[in-house]
Amino acid sequence: MDRASEEQIRENYKRVCEKIEAAKAKRDPKMGDVTLLCATKTVPAEEILFAINELGLGCVGENKVQEFLQKYDALRGTVPLHIIGHLQTNKVKSIVGKADMIQSVDSERLAAEISKRSLEAGVVTDVLCEINIGKEENKGGVMPEKCDELVSYMETLPGIRVRGLMTMAPVCEKNDEYKKYFDKTYSIYLDILQNKSHNIIESVLSMGMSDSFEAAIECGATMVRVGSSVFGSRIYPQHG
Numbered sequence: 001m002d003r004a005s006e007e008q009i010r011e012n013y014k015r016v017c018e019k020i021e022a023a024k025a026k027r028d029p030k031m032g033d034v035t036l037l038c039a040t041k042t043v044p045a046e047e048i049l050f051a052i053n054e055l056g057l058g059c060v061g062e063n064k065v066q067e068f069l070q071k072y073d074a075l076r077g078t079v080p081l082h083i084i085g086h087l088q089t090n091k092v093k094s095i096v097g098k099a100d101m102i103q104s105v106d107s108e109r110l111a112a113e114i115s116k117r118s119l120e121a122g123v124v125t126d127v128l129c130e131i132n133i134g135k136e137e138n139k140g141g142v143m144p145e146k147c148d149e150l151v152s153y154m155e156t157l158p159g160i161r162v163r164g165l166m167t168m169a170p171v172c173e174k175n176d177e178y179k180k181y182f183d184k185t186y187s188i189y190l191d192i193l194q195n196k197s198h199n200i201i202e203s204v205l206s207m208g209m210s211d212s213f214e215a216a217i218e219c220g221a222t223m224v225r226v227g228s229s230v231f232g233s234r235i236y237p238q239h240g
């Protein structure tokens with residue numbers, strides 16, 4: 001890794017942290033703290049390790065199981081490693097016990113498989129329920145009106161621990177449009193936390209990416225997932 005890219009990542013990371021602090025100052029302090037997760041698809045392990053060791057990055061998220069596993073040996077034991085992308089049931093077995101959290105759980109079938117494989121591996125896996133707040137077709141996440149029901153089901157499974165919600169908002173032109181979706185997600189999140197039949201502790205609300213993390217924080221996110229604003233824009237492969 002050359003000096004120039006190190007300096008670029010260092011500068012980007014600092015700018016994102018400053019923006020996080022500024023957005024936090026604009027919200028209700030009761031909303032708590034914000035964790036920065038870096039979404040690291042296509043980023044080499046070396047650059048991720050630089051951000052962890054030199055910049056203090058505290059959490060990493062991968063989209064694809066294969067890429068997660070490729071980087072796992074280099075990253076294990078450093079910071080929590082999350083799965084944030086769509087997960088197929090047949091891939092669950094290979095990451096249980098390795099992923100510290102799976103943020104993209106959006107069906108009973110997937111939740112049941114994670115629970116089953118976790119029990120086999122002797123672990124309990126932290127998960128978030130992914131919600132499709134824009135009700136977009138061809139997008140992961142449970143429909144907003146089904147979220148409470150899915151969380152209830154997930155809480156019956158002994159191999160997983162539900163920690164909260166995750167969402168990917170539709171792409172919007174303006175911050176105000178994002179806020180509409182994030183406000184909605186925050187209100188569902190509060191309803192779920194306040195529902196006495198649930199028992200969610202150390203709760204997480206994961207929302208906001210490079211173009212929307214400040215809006216998400218103002219609306220109550222406790223975790224933002226930022227990729228390109230730290231590591232630069234990349235050409236994402238279509239398949240693989």
Ligand SMILES: *Cc1c(COP(=O)(O)O)cnc(C)c1O
Binds near residue numbers: 085229
């Ligand atoms: C890529 C990705 C992000 C980060 O997106 P950027 O626009 O690069 O910040 C966040 N969440 C998920 C699920 C992603 O796939």
